[in-house]
Amino acid sequence: MIPEVIQLNQASTLVRIPPADGVPISPRVRRIIDSAPLRRLASISQLGMVALVYPGATHSRFEHSLGVYLNSLRLLARFTGDASLDPPLDARSADAFVLAALLHDVGHWPFCHPIEDMKLKGFRAHESRVSDWIDHSELRRCIEEDWSCEVQDVIDLLEPKKGDSNSNEPGDGEIKAASSTGTTQDFLRSCLSGPIDIDKLDYLQRDSLHSGVPYGRNFDVGRLIDSMCVHPSKGILAIGEKGRTAAEMMVFARYVMFSEVYWHHAVRAATAMLQRAVFLLRDQLDLESAIKLDDAQWISRLMQISHSHDETKPLVSGLFGPQRRLYKRVAEFNAVDAIGGERVEVHRQIARRPYWWLVAASERLADHLTEVVGEPIRPTDVLIDAPPVKLEVDINVDVVLRDRSLPPQAGDVKGGVPPTCVELANVSPVARALARQQFDDQVKRVRVFVHPQKRDIMTQAIPSSRDWSTILLEVIHRIDNEVV
Template sequence: MSELTELKLWHGAGLASSGSLMRIPPSDSVPISNRVRRILDSSVLRRLACISQLGMVNLVYPGAMHSRFEHTLGVYLNALRFLDRFTRDPQVGPWLDQAHCDAFLLAALLHDAGHWPYCHPIEDMQLADLPSHEQRLTEVITDPELAAAIDQDWQCTPELMLALLGVGPQRDMNTPAVTFLASCLSGPVDIDKLDYLQRDSLHCGVEYGRNFDSQRLISALTVDPSTQRLAVDAKGQTAAEMMVFSRYIMFNEVYWHHTVRAATAMLQRSIFLLQHRLDLPSTLKLADAAWIALLRRTGEGSLAEPMIEGLFGTRRVLYKPAAEFSVLSGRPLHERLTRRPYWWLVALAETLTQTVSRRFGIAVSPVDILIDAPPTKLEVDINVAIRKFDGACQPLEDVSPVAATLARQQFDDIVKKVRLFVRPGLREHLKQQISTDQDWGQILNEAIEVMEEQWV
């Protein structure tokens, strides 16, 4: 295979005539060839510059204001690093012709193009008639400007690119190259996670997501010959373990921080209340500012208005944690509420407010108590294959006590807790009556029993 223009740029050749370099934090130079620039300058990609990568996280970590466009550039740079590693690999290199390399780079550039504002928490609600951001890619790539750029400059079909992302029809795509490159795009160690862990950590001002050696990890990447998927050579095992642990800490301290989840619970409940007044499918092409303005207008005069204004108004007013249940403390309740449908959690929260109001003689609004629980969608498996010195591959959990603990106890259930959030003014009042997690747990179990009787 002839070397890609982008790899030549990355190695410093022909910048004047073939492209340029774009700088992104912390100090990376991203090679931008003419064909890549046409993709980046399209309206589809420019919209990502106005969509936050971390949504509600900036309410806790003010520096977390980076965009999905910046993240896209980081993922694309990682794609070049992977191609630089594997086009010279004697086993993988023969699979990677120009079409597959082009499709891989395009997939890196477009993997988030289907996102809309606050996409992930809204997707977790699984509302009817709302596609996932992955499904939206099949629509996005039909944009005339983007479609023309792909047809003119890239030696691959949109179908091949979508196959690498696991979207669209997979017929006739079951080849070693597709299997391998798809695992580089979505898997325990992939170009997306390698960027967002470090980039999110950087902008949040914490070290957790940067405490692994990404260069060592990339240099140790290999292929599992039995599955044709990405694996890690034994020399990179420690770096892989550190990446798993970094991801665990980032979920605990950033993505599922209790204040981030309080804001997320407020947003989800607001969307649920307004779903029949707010035409969500029509908002999927909006950027953050226009989407927030529309949500605020739609919420005026509704039960959702105080929550929306607490998130996006002139003063930050967030619900406060009242109780928390995890697999380590409160396992029975955690198991009863984890991966329940969102509508069911809303109904349970309303039943809980009625129970509290009736028992303690306190006026409680249906939206005064919110329940946040792990959604139905699980995170990607952490069990990357480790290729030992004899060539055999084993799951990371079989060779690492750290990974084994996380794998056996289910990564999601450790980092994602069930929490109750209460309107700020009400929480102090309720503390006089319900002071501990155990007290809340008893009332919550009663409400669940009422729900189960109603829905038998």
């Protein structure tokens, strides 16, 4: 065992993080967390716009990184000496895994998730920037002097591989390992990022705690880690039978956190305001240089630039000015609406469109609304928010079932009968209900937001969802014909 894993159960130097976890800190870990790139994460919010709706959600990516690091030690303690890993865990792979957990968010910058969702041309995602932060800071020297792994070992666990079909998925670089028998590296990659991983184990509970809601804390992290195992044919992370209920609860917790926190309508209003402002100011912002800023510096730059632009000033000041003024929801559509018909069709037609298309649709909608309500509606008075192009990672994880008619552990003996592996959705009614349709379609809705001063006149002129559906479908038809 590496020293940090040994420290888990011994009195040692600890850093306390909520809810009441003691995180063991060795001298070499101290050098990493005291480095400039990690200290910068202490000034970058984990949840960004969520704090405008849930005031307590101001925790940092540094705190989250410590939580993921703690989970990495728990997982290493579980798999050290596990014969099903081939090759088995050694100091080099364990060191790389611990460093990857500590550094998995080092490429983050303020509000990067909603801005990356816009897919601005030529702008790289944060997952591909880990090596830049290591190479241009003291981190490389710390790793080379204190750790038994190579820097490239850490990069290989974190940065998407070129040509990886999953490299455009969201979250923190959610990457699936190969479908055939994998290596120890494949296994560790799946532990860092997959349907159930040490990142989600932390952020669901931490975000729930700081947001002041119970939804993300109703699953048993200890039980999940104890039940983790190596998939007998794929070589990636799987769950044993005893962890099935805990896995179900985690899947449901993630679903509810997306529904009630991450995609809360007011959070999405703020997100839509930020995205439109950044889209309109993208050339002046110089996003490549802005990735090195912390929250306060980034907001200050955005405020300064927007001050001289009348169309973006209400958007930026409504988010970061002295008085919160969020845009208001006037219409909402999802893919599983019981009413069906045009409401579902609106979602189908708008979800996962490129961001430039959403801007064009908002501008055409503003022109149409000007005619309907009888007073000027500016292009930035209307925002269309929709699920982004990239999809959430699959919620399914394989559950390893053993044939109870065999002697204990017979399925593990070389040449014996292998255990049966089934997707969680096939043994869990909860997971099955969520897996029947794309996760995004159930938790991410298409919404129309308007300037708060325009809401009343619009709701009077367009009182029903059916009316909004008709208008939006007409706008969609117009734009698509123009593009053709």
